[in-house]
Amino acid sequence: MDKINIKHLSIIQKWNENYKLGVTNGCFDLLHKGHLHSLKSAKRYCDKLVVLINSDKSVKKNKGRLRPIENQILRKKKLLKNKNVDMVLVFNSLTPFKMIKQIKPQILFKGSDYKKKKIIGSDFVIKNGGKVKILQNVKGISTTSIINKK
Numbered sequence: 001m002d003k004i005n006i007k008h009l010s011i012i013q014k015w016n017e018n019y020k021l022g023v024t025n026g027c028f029d030l031l032h033k034g035h036l037h038s039l040k041s042a043k044r045y046c047d048k049l050v051v052l053i054n055s056d057k058s059v060k061k062n063k064g065r066l067r068p069i070e071n072q073i074l075r076k077k078k079l080l081k082n083k084n085v086d087m088v089l090v091f092n093s094l095t096p097f098k099m100i101k102q103i104k105p106q107i108l109f110k111g112s113d114y115k116k117k118k119i120i121g122s123d124f125v126i127k128n129g130g131k132v133k134i135l136q137n138v139k140g141i142s143t144t145s146i147i148n149k150k
Contacts, residue, residue, distance in 0.1 A: 002091040002098040015048045022046030023105035025096040029068040041135045042109040043084035050087045052096040095120040106130045111137045
């Protein structure tokens with residue numbers, strides 16, 4: 001189960017009371033300028049940004065046996081170095097829905113390659129008074145395109 005530990009949940013609850021809390025999610029494998037652009041864009045709309053990343057096991061299930069390129073520890077460390085990221089949590093399921101329900105963000109961010117109706121957790125966030133913000137992707141940049149160039 002993707003349960004947020006008590007320490008992190010306590011911080012998140014304080015943020016929810018005092019700040020505009022946003023959440024985004026993804027594999028964030030091979031952190032690239034498209035990811036960095038999305039994180040910077042998201043932070044413009046919220047005070048605190050929580051990034052939910054797929055565990056190595058979850059990435060393999062979603063992307064195939066050759067992924068992730070970088071393990072979850074390295075991916076998490078790289079994201080935490082980014083000034084726009086306030087917290088990184090790892091989820092094991094195929095989707096971050098259970099964590100989104102625990103966090104109850106005011107804004108859920110996703111890249112423009114997604115449609116609102118397909119975004120995991122969007123119905124929950126909207127039902128609880130939040131909103132979904134689609135962020136414009138940087139064209140031609142993805143982890144898959146980087147891998148395929150090698």
